[in-house]
Amino acid sequence: MSSTTNTSTQHTSTIGAIGAPSRRNTELALLAFAVVIPVFAYANVGLAINDEVPTGLLGYGLGMGLLAGIGHVVVRRFAAYADPLLLPLATLLNGLGLVFIWRLDQSERLQNLAENAFGAFTPSAPKQLLFSALGLALFVVVVIFLKDHRILQRYTYISMAVALVLLVLPLVPGLGDDTFGAKIWIRIPGVGTIQPGEFAKIILAIFFSGYLMVKRDALALASRRFMGLYLPRGRDLGPIITIWAVSLLILIFENDLGSSLLFFGMFVIMLYVATERT
Incomplete structure (x- = not known):
């Protein structure tokens, strides 16, 4: 009886010391998929349009990975018990959105080439990538300075x-x-x-x-x-x-x-x- 009680007490104290799992590693694994999927989509669009892998594939993948990595580090540091799905979902949707915009850019570029409208094409994807970086910066500010979301109820x-x-x-x-x-x-x-x-x-x-x-x-x-x-x-x-x-x-x-x-x-x-x- 005494042994059982001691074991139970030790188990309870261990749980209390460890606390609930933060699930940040789960978020990191999901982020990896959230970056890889748009990168494959980007490559697929290039192969479908030009029959070759886009030259900017590496830069796109590194850029997406860097943005996702910064977001993950900030969440791990300042919001350790946040929902692990939100950041990967936002990263995936943003990455696929950039691929769609780049796909439209390629169609417009080919149309301009067919119509000999040189100099009239301005790609939108780089601007959207800049907006993604600005959005991440705003996300970082909110996570760091909004310590308690219940303040917004005021x-x-x-x-x-x-x-x-x-x-x-x-x-x-x-x-x-x-x-x-x-x-x-x-x-x-x-x-x-x-x-x-x-x-x-x-x-x-x-x-x-x-x-x-x-x-x-x-x-x-x-x-x-x-x-x-x-x-x-x-x-x-x-x-x-x-x-x-x-x-x-x-x-x-x-x-x-x-x-x-x-x-x-x-x-x-x-x-x-x-x-x-x-």
Whole structure:
């Protein structure tokens, strides 16, 4: 009995000393796949278009690996217990996005050569790679200086207002830029065009999460039956439904249906995660 108790106590103290696994090595392994897959895609595009491996393959792979490595080191140092899937998923999506843009660049270059439009081609992929580096820099700043994400809950309604302003900006005359029928860009002199809706997505996610954190119990428990469904009280669900609907309407007027679908999905998923109710 004494031996069993000592063994149990020793086992418990060992677990307490070690703590929960950080899963950073899992993240590192996933990052390796997240870099290798876009590199193979890059090579595949080059072989499909020019029947040869692209000359910039090595540089692309090293660049992606360097960015992923920096992100991993920062997470390992400042957010050791973060979810190990988020950084690899972001790296994979970013890498595949760069491959798609490079594929479009090659098609445009071949079209210009066929039309003898020399000097009119400006590749977009290098600029997107620069944006990837800037995005990583912003990620590093957030991870290092935002020690506790719960601080953002203080700015729930401020986030809502800022997000709506960003969504409306492309509709402002003289500021919005109509590209291929979609009014989702704004033109800033000396900088170029940016898409404020991309920032609004992040800020609206902060609003949704902050609001649902406070109201999730009321949304999950206090409900009334309507047409066979149990729905939350209007005063609890009303504000978030209103902001979601306004966001969708703005995006529909801007002909940005892809973002509208993304907003709808984000809203439904976060509502389900908060309430655990189908």
